[in-house]
Amino acid sequence: MAGQVQRQTGVALWRQIADRIRQAISAGAYDETGMVPPETLLAQQFGVNRHTVRSAIAALAQEGIVRAVQGRGTLIERKERLNFPITRRTRFTAGIGEQARAMRGLLLSHSEERADEEVARWLKLRAGAPVIRMETVRKADDRPVSCATAWFPAERFAGLPAVYEKTESITRAFADLGLSDYVRATTEITAAHADAADLAALELTPGAIVLITKAVNTDLEGVPVQYAITRFSADRVQFTIEN
């Protein structure tokens, strides 16, 4: 774990160190022992005081990632970074399914509104056309991995929110409404610091990073059926693209 931490940057040392240790755990750096190196060693490696390392470990313990035991060391409790494949047949629930026991999609809120210019462009509707907007959070084993704002053509998918609430999956909700198959047309990926809404929805702490996708799904004729802006906790997921 090379590379030093930086001082006087507006990001506390303990937070930089917590981010680095979390990353190292997720990369499998400590798989042999199942433990984080001793505080004194980490302090030496990062060039900081042991107390500063302790602050970082306390933050990771708060997240449930490690558990410090007096006299033994700091045990790794959870080591997760879900892999999310982005393909023509991208499916959230099925894509994550093998990596977690329970996948759930929860509906936070929904409304019917008129498409603004951006939504209309992606869904190939005229601006002002009626659309359904849904705010959702998806959880793997009760840990939130992403939150999304999604728009759907209102006429074609009347009643979608109620069906989604029951099925907890877009794929199954589409199937219930007569759309048996759909494909991913385009995906845009960016990254940013989590905003206040992300922090609440994803149970993150300020300074956390989110991977943001803007994606369009179409039916097999190429007609857009969904436009979604999804925000993933960067600590908990990675994307793969297979060509």
Add this chain to the structure above:
Amino acid sequence: MAGQVQRQTGVALWRQIADRIRQAISAGAYDETGMVPPETLLAQQFGVNRHTVRSAIAALAQEGIVRAVQGRGTLIERKERLNFPITRRTRFTAGIGEQARAMRGLLLSHSEERADEEVARWLKLRAGAPVIRMETVRKADDRPVSCATAWFPAERFAGLPAVYEKTESITRAFADLGLSDYVRATTEITAAHADAADLAALELTPGAIVLITKAVNTDLEGVPVQYAITRFSADRVQFTIEN
């Protein structure tokens, strides 16, 4: 720009505010006036003292994103985000080419070494096989957009660093060495805070976010020819995947 900043989280308020303003600029929130709202208004919106907003704006000015002018306001100097398409025929220079006038790839350093387990796995070599490692930075109009560590099978691509230094492009360097075409096999995408090496190579300020790709290119027979870990400034780049 709704949502409050958070205190006592290891991330200073001025940095949270700087990140939010940078994001708003990049999203086009102030395109009408070309200016950031007055400090007093921002302070009120974020619920902080005006001095704290001034610290945030000073950081953005240091990055060259805004310029504060006494008596006028805070002018937006730069507002950019390059689009980087990820396809089976991903080409850095050609992909960015239409969005910038001059694309350059600069060789920072190179060496011949033995493949560790990770590199060997991706390149489908045995561990310990000779590989060429190159550290590069790519710039669009003299602004760095990514830095990369790339590995190549040493026997097949002897002399690659010298050719790359001359051609400033992997595609052209491959062509010079007899590989006329190649394709992108897999791409993994994650995000993290920039480390010290990123800050230097990409001319970023501490706390900045990098998008990280791990990618393998193969020849047309599916034999791996390159494994690269590339780090993009998240403020300057977005990815698109077309299926």
Add this chain to the structure above:
DNA sequence: TATTATTTGTCCGTATGTATA
């Protein structure tokens, strides 16, 4: 069983950075 080394937990004090007024 007792001893020792290792490792985390707690306490003191001091200096600097952050944020407000």
Add this chain to the structure above:
DNA sequence: ATATACATACGGACAAATAAT
């Protein structure tokens, strides 16, 4: 520019729990 409050970071000393000898 000054004053105040709190968070961050450091340094040292010692206590408590665990594992190995």
